[in-house]
Structures are given as structure tokens and as C-alpha cells.
Amino acid sequence: MSQTTRIPDVYGPGTFTDRVFVPVPQDTERIFRLLVSQTPGFTQDESLLSKVHFEGEEYPVLPGPIKAVPVAAALHAMLGVVADEILSLRGLDDPNRQIAVNTTHVAFWLGSVALVYLGGQTMASLGQQGKLKSYLTDWEKGWHSTPLKLRGTGIYPTRNPGEWYSLHGSLDVPPLLRSLGIDPDEPNITTNDAAAAHIANFTSLHSPAELEMHMLLRGFCGTICFTPESWSSSAMGRALASHPLINVRPTPYASPTPPTSFPPFNPTNTLPLAGIKVLELTRIIAGPQIGALLSSYGADVIRINAPHLPDITTLQLTLTAGKRTIALDLNDPDDKAHLHSLLREADVFLQGFRPGALTKHGLGLEDLLCLAAQRKKGIVYVSESCYGPDGLYASRPGWQQIADCASGASYVTGRGLDLTDGECVLPPLPISDMSTGVVGAIGTMMALRDRATKGGSYVVHAALVGVNVVALSEGVGLYPREVVKEGQERFGWGEMRGSHHVLDLLRNVLAGWEGSEVLRGYLREGSGWWQSWEGSDFGGERLSILRPVVRFRRGDTGEDEEGVTPEWKSPSVPYAKWAKEDGQIFKVRHSTNDDAEKMKDMVDLQWYLIVACSLAGAADPPELEDDESDDDFDPNTLTIKQGPHMDKWVY
Template sequence: MAEHKTTEGLYGPGTYTDTEFIPIPQDSRRLLKHLAQITPGFTKDTKILEDVEFTGSDLPILPGPIKAQVFVKRLTTLKVAVIHAMMGIVSKEILATKGIDAGRISIDTVHAGMYPAMCSLVAINGKTMVEMAKDGSLSKMGTNLEKGAMHSNHMRTRGWAIYATREKNVWYQVIANLRPHQFFEAYGIDDNAPVKNTDEAYELIKSTISQYSARELEHKNMEHGLCGQTVYSPAAWRSTMMAKALDRHPVIDYEKVVGSADLPPIPFPIVPKDNRPLAGIKVVELARVIAGPVLCALLTSLGAEVVKVQSPNLADPNVLQLSLTPGKYMHPLDLTVESDCQKLQKILEGADVIVQAFRLRSMKHKGFGLAEMVEMARKRNKGLVYVDLNCYGQEGTYAERPGYQQCADAASGCSYIMGKAYGFEEGTGVLPSLPVADMMTGALGALDVLLALRDRALHGGSYHASTVLVASNTIQLTQEFGLYPPEIVQKVQEIYNFAKMTPDQHMEDLLIVVLDGWRSHTHLLQNKEYFAHFEESPFGRDHYILGPLVKFENQSASPRWERSPSPYCFHETFRWSEV
């Protein structure tokens, strides 16, 4: 590969900025070759990579210097396009084992730029998510999963924000969690304080948080089992023991389970009238919020049969049931009840893939950890793929800590870079404008599953994949990826006129800023080619969500959703199909 020239330190310690702007389609092809070379199990045949065509505009469509759109936009456009291209390549390999020629693969990089906003790109009954939120109809859609955890009052809303600590130039990502009373009680803050708006709530919470150092906040959160994360620069994060532990693993991380090599190869099912790569594959989703549900939504688009097991006891943001559940069966089980645990065990016995996205090893305590499921696979003589999706990885001092996408943004340096790019004082964190870490981790996890299922079909065995939020962020801050120079960030800002982004803003605030920019200055949201349309759904008529990115020349094999999103616990009973 040609040398990729960057300037070091422009956005702070440990940052690398391109010396010349590379148009997104061209940059996507460059990074596809790079990731192919460093990914275990992925093809190294450059001729196969030429089967991918990247189309779209040269400039990113998201604010800030990170190339997530390429990766999912280079914090903005590159990463999404590249990972979905890799998914397309492995899907094509799978289809070949079934005698199906997928033809060439195409990825629209503008569509890829919209992917990080997938959870909010929803329209029902002629109203967008933003319109439904403003007129109150969003809260009446489906089931109230949030249970007042995030928006019942201004204090709880600003319980998810970045605050200055008592140390100069050190900021901290506070997360009140989906059980906010625990956070407010631990810090002695009244979460029902009579504040008039979110600005007053932020100032009231800041008056307490700013009394602590970052290390004191870390200790207090660990003591109480809470989430939170110091805002690091990329260099500061890379110097930590946790980052060094994570660096021992590839970002696309799957391997055959030791001792399972004698399990036989399992060919991919042949399903009449369904040429998608994962048709007939059975998946159990044990996840909530964004990353795990995105992973499994991508698998359903590829043809997999997914049952999302949901607890009646856990909160979840409301809008996600409208956007991240297409094609899934939504089945209620309470794992604090023995009879429901037995029901889950029966479902798992028929699964090819298990995705668990709770704290590392939390499923082990309920009898559904990796070792237990690998033993189940041995008894049935059919290997499985077990995915652990979490914030900090499989080893190291942080591994079992709870964490959300915002924690990954703070740890990796992404929030630091955004604050730097927007002109704030040194050390100030501002969240990336969209849930890039969540969305990228979901896509990386889907790629892990595709690679592992392909290997199971060719070589047998069971496989363990580890998909990590922080790793999804840190790879896009490497020198090989690079950041957009300030003049490109400014050019994008001039096109979309995004409103100001600040440390106090919640992810939903930032999503609305981006959607308003797109709506006011482009026709992106009116382009129906980018959306999946369901004439009717349990939520209403004309239900639109963002459609799959991967397109095959053989359209019958292309990803698609054949059933609309469904509400919480919609399917009271569940049984695997006879395939």
C-alpha cells in the first residue's frame, strides 16, 4: 500500500490528521485493503476486494474530524462503508458454498454516512421520529420501555453528560444508567430537584461532580457498580494498562473454541425462495440498547431467524423498538424465574448463534455463559457461535465494568477530539454527534458472526467472538485511518450548518442536531432508495427505517427485511421454524 501521510498532534496528543484530503470512495477502498490485511480469517486476495464498488459523494455528511462514514464516517463515513463491504465479501463466500453467485457488491458511501443515525431514522404515519417526539406520539408508540429512566425529568436527562472535574483540564463522562436512582443516591443529588430546564439541571449536577477528581469519580462508580469514564486524549488512553490489554486482540476478534475441533462441519441451510446468505440460521439475541440489537438486525437482513429475548424488568430507550427490531421475534422471558430460564435453555438448544451484550460473564451466573453453551453444543454434536459484546473487552482491569457507547467515546479519545475540533478548552469532552461506537460495534459483531459461521461450515467446531465498543473507536484513531483536516471539517459545517455541540448534550440532543442539518440543507431524508418501507406495522402505516447498505448484483441475495419492527415482548410464544 502507498504511504498514508499524516500530521501528528493537530487534534491533541496521539492524533493523526491527513495531510491531504482523500475523497470518501477512494479512502474506503484504501482502508478496505488495510483492514483485509490485518483481519484474521479474512481474504487476502486483492482480486476479491475488487468485487466491491464504492459510490457516493467525496465529502462526509457528519460533523467533526473522525472518519466514521468510511469506517462508519471516519469518525464519520469511511468505517461504515468498509465494514459493510467486508460483510458483503464474506456473505458472498457463504453464498458460493450454496451454489449462489452474488455478483458484484456495491456500497453507497452517502448511505453509509446515514448508518450511525439508524436508530433515529424512523417515520410512521407520515411523521419522523423528531416530529413524534415533539408532539408526544413517540411516547405512545409500542411499550414504554424507558420506565422513566432518562426523560422523566430534566435531572435524569442531564445525568448523561460530560462534566468538568476539580482537576484542571480533566473532564468526566457521567452516566446515570438506566436505573438513575442509584446514581443520584450515590452522589447525594436530588433527582427530583425543582429545576426549570436542562441547563439548570446540568449546573446543579456539575456543582457536585466538580468537587471530585477523575480518579475519585472512577473509584466511587466502581464501588457502586455505576458507569462513567474519564475523558482521555488518544495518547493518554493508549498509555493505560487497559488499552494495552485490548491491543493484544484484533478488532475483528473470533477464534475456534479449544477442544471443539472434533465437531463436524455444518453446511449452510438451503431455504426455498430465500437466497440470502444466512437464510435458515438461528440466532438468540440477549441484548438491549443499541450495539447488540444492531448486530442482530444486520443478521436478520442477511436472512437469519432472530429471537430477541426481553426482560420485563429492564429499561430500554423507547425509539429503539421502532428501528432496531425488523424481522425479529420479540419474546418475553424473566431470567429471575426458574421456569423462564428453562424455556430459554430449550430455545438455545436450537441456536446456531448466541449474542450476549451484557456485562462480561454476567450470563455465566445464570447458566448461559460461554462454557455452558459450548458444552451444550458438544452434547448435540453441532458447533455454535457465541458472541460477547461489551464496552472494554475480554481481559484487563476494566473488563467486567459496565459501560455504554459514551464510555467508549470518553476512554478512546473520540470525545476529546470532538471537543478539540469544536474549539473548547483543553481536555473538554464532547460526544461524537451520532452513536458511532454502538453502530460500528454492531457491524463488526455481524462480521465476526459471518466469519465464524463460514469457518464452522468449512471446518466444524464452535467459535467465540469478542466485539468491543472501545476497540471499535480506537482503531479509527490510528495513523492508518487518519482524521479529516480542519478545512474539511469547516467545509462540511458550511454545507449543513449544524447547530453548536456542547459537553452537556445527551446523544438524543446531538442526533436531532444532525437530523436537522440534513433536513434543512439536503434531500437525504427524502431519498426513499436509502430506506426500507413497510406498508403496515404494529406501530402504524408507512413505517420507514434505514435500509441495508450492502447491495449484490444478484438482487435475490441482497440483504432485506421481510417483516417490520415489532414492539416489546410482542410474540408471547416462540418456536424455531422447521428448516
């Protein structure tokens, strides 16, 4: 479909709408080719690109005109292509290998943080019964414990007719509300609707520019709800547009380092990234999704949470899959030293804080390039942010909701819902969060591929706003109004408004899917679209989460290629599972019941202990012992006897 076949401004200034509907899998193939052509450093080898095959329902399964599913599916296919390149570098080349992406699976993946079975029951069902909290450690610190706290993150009218503003409380809403003259503890506000109306009364007193200046001066999170045109013509929009969506670049000004080959496969892991070590310092969804994708392709990921920073409790059920989790406070000198010791052996450092925010902790790009030079081994520095690496707003705090409103995605969604007075509404799932996760993972794998063949260190930027801008671009296009209307009739989605939190919208979409006979079948735990583990860390219950999207298939049989098709090698675990303990023994609890996987965990752990001891100046690593008095080895009772200089090792 050429760009001349699109109609301008159907959904407002700067929008481009398809004249003719193209079934989702076919349209995704076109968008895949478009994104490939726009990505510097991505292969243009037709023998590799032609391996990709898209399948799935022909019609869109999300509300609104934005082609979120085709864009995300195209990105997953690109991730599969880079993984196939890496497999070839590692001696597992197969010219007949097929890369399959189901677009309906991708739609579910966009909402997968809520698609969980625990003990055979859905997360939604457990929540309705009041049972979910009993399985999870609370990390939310009451951030949405009252209607005002929940609705403190939302889109509200301003003094200017037709212009709206997005507030975001950054999981600590009271300071933001107080700055606006709103008492966060107002006792008479007892419902979500009343809270939204109360906040709207205050925002309506100010223009968008006044609210923007208020946020800037006080360091709070918020944004004007731009149209696609007004964003692209702004200084911030132009700065971001100067970068490709998948933004990977070498660091030629750094000390050169030689090529770093991928490590040899071990018998229990022949996935593309097996043996790659990733240190993840992120929160909420986008950054953790990068890590979850890398772990599904075989990387060894250590997720770090700051014990004093809130996070969304239920995300532990999905976004820690395949990872090990610890808690470190960078304001604690010992914890900071421990993190730096882990970095010495990391291939990838993944961080989800504002550009430059970690420099004060010695975790800026330049700091890690110095480390790479010292060890003579390149590193991949991955930065996930809202606005990208530079420009006026690069250092502003931002989340998915902010990116949706800044880019114009919320404006377009509101016009697609036929709301009046310019009301803007978030896209119905954490789409930019999840899609930015794929963008970051693609960049990381491209960088690791190039490090293996060319050497050097690499920096990868993944920007939430950038994903939305591409999805709104003329090259991608928007669905016609009649297609949006047909989707609403097919799924019967409920009301969507500006003040609704992304969690409200997510539940709305899930309800529509459950009402569809076809989609309801895919969502059943036994449909084959799930990866399951018995005896999880969450109450000992069986845990099932949506399996990874990309399937590598054999060219001769069409069956999944075992050993290389993405899967998580271990289940999701609580945040900070391997937490610091007092005394002379650090307990290590394993989540898998597979003896081979337990043994692999022990071998990997021993390797980390050797590294830590050598860095600390100890001659020998601590012993690994089995607690049990019987003769049968049981890694579930494995402990680490503290050795020299190991008083601060956390696992």
C-alpha cells in the same frame, strides 16, 4: 496515503491528521484494504476484494475530524464480502457479482435509529406533535423524565483544569446522583441547562481519579475522558490492543464437532444466512444492531427482552426488523428453562452483557460449548461489550458514551469543535454502537463460514472501545481542520457540548442534513433508500426504515441482485410481541400481508414447536389452527392449541 503524510498531535496527544483531504469514497477504499489486512481469517483473495465498489458524496457529512463514515463503510463492505463467500458455499457463486456500498447511505445508517417514517410522517415530527407515544409500548420506565435524570448521563468538568469525566446512569440515574450527593428530585431544577450546571458543581469538587474510584467501588458506570495517547498507554488500552478489531477465534479446547453445512434454501428466502437461527439477548443499540444486520442477511433471529430491564422505546421501530421478540426473565426458573430449550437448536447465541455476567444463568461460553458437544453441532458465541474480553476493565459496565470517552474519541471531538479547557464532546451519532454492530456481524458470519467448512465452535468479541481506537489510529487518520470547518459551514450544525446527551446531538445532525438540498432528497421516504411495510404493528401505519447498506449488483446490468441483496423479510415489531399469556391458547400475530411470507412464518413456527415438544418429552407438537370459521386460511388469526408439556412455551 502513507502514514508519513500525517501530522501528529493536531487534535491532542496521540492523534494523526491527514495533510491532504481525499474524497470519502476513495479514502474508504484505502481503509477497507487496511482493515482487511489487519483481520485474521479474512479473505485476501483479490478476486473477491475487487468486487467491492464505493460511491457517495465526496465530502464528509458528519461534524468533527473522526472518519466515522469511511470506517463504517469499510466494515459494511467486509460484511458483504463474507456474505458473498457464504453464497458461494451455498451454491450461488457469481464471479461477476459486485458489492456496492454508498458512503452517504452509511452516514444515514449511523443515525438510522432516528430515521423512521410512520404513516408518512417522520419520527421527529410525530414526537413534536406528541403522537409518537401512542404507537409504542413504553419500555423506558421514566429514565429521562426530568432534566436531572437526562443530564445524569453526560460529560462534566472535574477539579483538575482541562480534565473531564463521563457519567452514565445506565437508564437508572437516581442511585448514581444520590451517591454523588445530588438529590435527583430537586424541585428547583427545571431545565436541562440548569441540571447540567447543578451536576457540574458537584463533579468539579473531585479529581478524575476520585470520581473513577467512586464509580468502581459502587459499581456505577463512568470513565475518565482519556486522550488517545493516555488510553493506548494504559493497562486497559494495551489489553484491548492485543486483540484484532474483528475478533473471531475457534475454541480448540472444546470437544470437536463436525462441519455444519448451511441448511438448504427455502423458496421464500435465498439470502446468505437463510435458515440460520440466532438467539439474541441484548439491549439498547450495539447488540441489537448485530442481530438486525444478521436478520437483514436472512437469519431467523429471536430477540429476548427482560421485562424488568428498561430499554429505549423508539428503538423498537428499527432494531427489531426481521426479528421475533419475546420477554423472558432469567430469574424465573421456567423462563430460564425455556431460553435453554431454544438454545439447543440455535446456531448463534448473541449476548450484550458484561463478559461473564451470564455465567450464573448457565449462559457462559463454557456452558454453550458443553451444549455444542452434547448435540454434536458447533455454536457461535457472540459477546458484545464495552472494553473487550479481558484486561482490568473487562467486567466494568459500559455503554457507547463510555467507550467514546475512554478511547479518546470525545476528547478529539472536543478539540475539533475548538472548545476550551479540554472540554470533551460525544461524537454526534451513536457511531461506536452502530459500528460495533457491523464488527459483531462480520465476526459472526466469518465463524458460520468456518463452521461450515472446518467444524467446531467459535467465539466472537465485539468491543465498543475497539471501534473507536481503530478510527483514531494512525493508519486511518483524521480530517484536517479546514475540512472540519468546511463541513460546519456547509451544514450549519448547532452547538455541541459535553453535557449534551447523544439524543441531543443526533437531532442536531439530522437538522443539518435536512438543511442540505442534496441530502434532504435522499432522506425523503420515496427516495428509494427505504424499506417499507404496510399495516405495521405500530398503530397499523405504514412503516419505513432505512434499507440495509450493502447492495449486491449484477455484473452485466449493474442492477440489484434480487433474492440475495440484504433486506428484512418482516417489519419491525414491538419488544416482547410474542409474550406469555395465561390460559390454553397462545396467540400468534403476523406482521406481513404477503401470503407467502405468512405461510413461511407458519412453517417455521411449526418447526420450533416440534423442537420444543421433543425437548420437553412430548410425543406430538400442538396443532396449528385458524381461528376463523370460514374456509379461507388467515395466518393473522393463527393460534396454537396447547399440547403436552407446552405450558411454558413462549412465542
